[in-house]
Amino acid sequence: MTEQDEPSGRLKQELLDLALEAATLAGDFLRDGRPDDLGVAATKTSAIDVVTEMDIAAEKLITGLLSDRRPEDGLLGEEGASVEGTSGVEWVIDPIDGTVNYLYGLPSWAISIAARVNGETLVGVVHVPMRGETFRAVLGEGAFIGDRPTRVRPAAKLGLALVGTGFGYLAERKVQQAEVVRRLIPEVRDIRRGGSAAIDLCDVAAGRLDAYYERGLNPWDYAAGDLIAREAGAVTGGRPGEPLSPALTVAAPPGLFERLQARLNELGAWHD
Structure with missing residues (x-):
């Protein structure tokens, strides 16, 4: 069975392990390496839609690891990473989701990494360094915070x-x-x-x-x-x-x- 067919359990585990490694690596870099004088490196849709040099560096860190381990995969990143792969796997990356929070020193920011296989999201990891939490899921296998299963609240009115x-x-x-x-x-x-x-x-x-x-x-x-x-x-x-x-x-x-x-x-x- 190839990655163009129904994903195997081994592929799911490989993608999850790699997403966790990349998110943790980027999280440590962003948490421990944030400069005191962090400033805006660029803007996007408006003057308040900002990019910092840490966004750019973190995306390069993540994409470098993914490309080294799985060079045939595609990449789609917020800060410009765009590679069409040949394996059927595409990584969708936000190196800092909550950039304005990060710029201001607020704790609500995360690294978000998903792996799509033939267009369907198979693996998702959201690492929140300032909470010390990592959320993860594999399609059909439930959601977890670290190793603890998690569920939504019962539907409220x-x-x-x-x-x-x-x-x-x-x-x-x-x-x-x-x-x-x-x-x-x-x-x-x-x-x-x-x-x-x-x-x-x-x-x-x-x-x-x-x-x-x-x-x-x-x-x-x-x-x-x-x-x-x-x-x-x-x-x-x-x-x-x-x-x-x-x-x-x-x-x-x-x-x-x-x-x-x-x-x-x-x-x-x-x-x-």
Whole structure:
């Protein structure tokens, strides 16, 4: 059996082990090597959508390890890594999810690494160095924090749900997102904004949030966290009948997911 066919158990374990090694290596580098005078190296969609030199260095560290161990795999990274592989395996990498938190010295940032096989996410690892936690999942094998299995909370009523979200970096998008929150917050227990989509998805998996939604995510933001949330029992998607996408990402336990998704659709959370 080749990697172009149904993935074998041995391949799954190899990809998981490599993702864990890469995430831990990058996490140690980012935690221990953060300079006191860390500054912005570049901007992306706006002046507040930043890249630091540590983002760039961490992505090079991760992609260098992956390419050395599995040179035929593809790479897709937030900071520009783009390699078309020949093995059927593609690595989707966010070297620092929560860059603004990292820039300001806040603890909510993570390394997110997912392995896709023929387009399907097979392995996801989200390493959160400042929490001392590593979330991981393999498709069909459950979700874990370290070696401990984790599950979503039982579905709450919408009015009792603690809901995580995030905001974009374009002013016009934030205006619409703020309007959605203004209308949603009286209908739920409360809203949390942590600053890292990968951590928010994992917090749904760990039962620390009842649900999470956001517009404007990219594959490297959600690839690993999406798998971890689903393997912990969450349902994920975008607008009703659509998969999660940059337009909208929603994650919650069955029962709550459908109610929140429908309400977000009514509120126009999927457009600017």
